[in-house]
Amino acid sequence: MTLPLTWLYAPGDRPVVVHKALTSGADVVIVDLEDAVAPGRRRYALDATVELLSSAQPLPVHVRIDTPRAVEALAGLPGLSAVRVPKVAHATDIRRIAARAPGVPLYPLLESALAVEHAYAIATAHEAVRGIGLGEADLQAELGMRGDAALDWPRARTVFAARAAGLLPPAQSVYPDVYDLDGLAASCAHGRDLGMLGRAALHPRQLPVILRAFLPTPREVEEAEEIVKAAADDEGAVALPDGRFVDGAVVAAAERTLALARREVPG
Known part of the structure; x- marks a missing residue:
């Protein structure tokens, strides 16, 4: 949809x-x-x-x-x-x-x-x-x-x-x-x-x-992809290279951004 x-x-x-x-x-x-x-x-x-x-x-x-x-x-x-x-x-x-x-x-x-x-x-x-x-x-x-x-x-x-x-x-x-x-x-x-x-x-x-x-900007999509990739490469909470802390809620928000960029109904 x-x-x-x-x-x-x-x-x-x-x-x-x-x-x-x-x-x-x-x-x-x-x-x-x-x-x-x-x-x-x-x-x-x-x-x-x-x-x-x-x-x-x-x-x-x-x-x-x-x-x-x-x-x-x-x-x-x-x-x-x-x-x-x-x-x-x-x-x-x-x-x-x-x-x-x-x-x-x-x-x-x-x-x-x-x-x-x-x-x-x-x-x-x-x-x-x-x-x-x-x-x-x-x-x-x-x-x-x-x-x-x-x-x-x-x-x-x-x-x-x-x-x-x-x-x-x-x-x-x-x-x-x-x-x-x-x-x-x-x-x-x-x-x-x-x-x-x-x-x-x-x-x-x-x-x-x-x-x-x-619609998300290219920069927002790039940041969301970085967050989702970091979460996939590790278990639990992780820190990105720029020092930002990523937990489950942040990952979920990033996944919604990527769904929105694809014009899919976000979870």
Whole structure:
């Protein structure tokens, strides 16, 4: 399984844009039935998405639903890979969705202070949960947060909850200025430092920036290979030539770096 690092949103009521997204180079396309679609067009967006996903797609397609009823129309479609559930606040919210669509992988989105407080409970609410993420715009609006750094704590909280639940690290939410690629790169670097992995995008031009930010650099790969080799040549804890001490946790981190460089799901 190839590890996804880029997710591209496309509004469900614009099928032409969705089809372009499917050839954009993104790892996953997220068809949005919620915020990107005007309320009066959401029925059409759902119908168009059901038509699209009635056949298999060339890459994974997730759908961000707008109501619990939408998941019933999507369940079982051959082109559906997962459902993203917005505005989850309690574990019971996810269990209700899972009951409506047995076997459909779910990605709860935490978009309120209450949801962040319940992050671990939501992450472990049901076996259908494959990952969790933040809805950063709604969270900032609720709390009056300003600036990217204000999100450090909820991002870290989500990273901890995902890891504790045995899920992959959460991806960052979208960067809203699609022309500010330098700002996007800096924000991705900061998110990576917090333990996040990959990012959702609003426009294809953001995808290469995200990919470069989250893949290991050649130097990081070289250091990881050195650590793994040193551990293989010795038993127990070892010291590298530069004096760094290497124990099991360091070796495991190096192995994850090498898996990420190969775009494999890290252990």
